[in-house]
Amino acid sequence: MSDKVVTHWKGNLQFDSDNPSGKTLLMDTSQEHGGYNSGLRPKAMMLSSLAGCSGLDVVSILKKMKVPFSDFRIDTYGELTDEHPKYYHTVSVEYHFYGDGLDEDKIKKAVDLSIEKYCGVMEMFRRFAEVKTSIHYHNV
Numbered sequence: 001m002s003d004k005v006v007t008h009w010k011g012n013l014q015f016d017s018d019n020p021s022g023k024t025l026l027m028d029t030s031q032e033h034g035g036y037n038s039g040l041r042p043k044a045m046m047l048s049s050l051a052g053c054s055g056l057d058v059v060s061i062l063k064k065m066k067v068p069f070s071d072f073r074i075d076t077y078g079e080l081t082d083e084h085p086k087y088y089h090t091v092s093v094e095y096h097f098y099g100d101g102l103d104e105d106k107i108k109k110a111v112d113l114s115i116e117k118y119c120g121v122m123e124m125f126r127r128f129a130e131v132k133t134s135i136h137y138h139n140v
Contacts, residue, residue: 014039043088046125047076050093053121057114058095067106070140071098078129090130093122098138111135 007017007027013035015027026039040048051074059072073096078088095111115122115133125131 012036043078043080043086046088047078047091050091050119050121050125051076054093054095054111054114054119057118058110061110061113062107065106065110067103067110069097069099069102069107072096073098088125088129090132091125092132092134095133095135096138097136098140100140102137102139104135104137107137108135 003020005017005019007015010016010026013029013033016024017027018024025045027042027045028037028039029035029041030037055072055074062069075094075096077092077094079090080086081089097107111133122131
């Protein structure tokens, strides 16, 4: 299986990029680096991809396990190297679950399955960064 993504220059430092789903997104950089700050930044999108990949896994697994929760959020932080080419050398992924009487054991199992077995983006990140994960339960 392979994917094709077409990224098209829109002028200045803006690029429009598609996705196999047919959706597009706009990429740009900050004004201090010559852009308009009008789109998503490429490196930060990698963090979004990591959270999205793992989040899809976790929600799918929890649905199969019939584990209720009222809200779920993933906070992802990346530390860049000081020298060029700058890349994330350390990444922290924080899973936040909200609900009444959360089943912490099953939630942990779902997160662990994503981290250790299913999330391909997580595996890609492990090839170049130290990845730290944590789970936070917010019983409301």
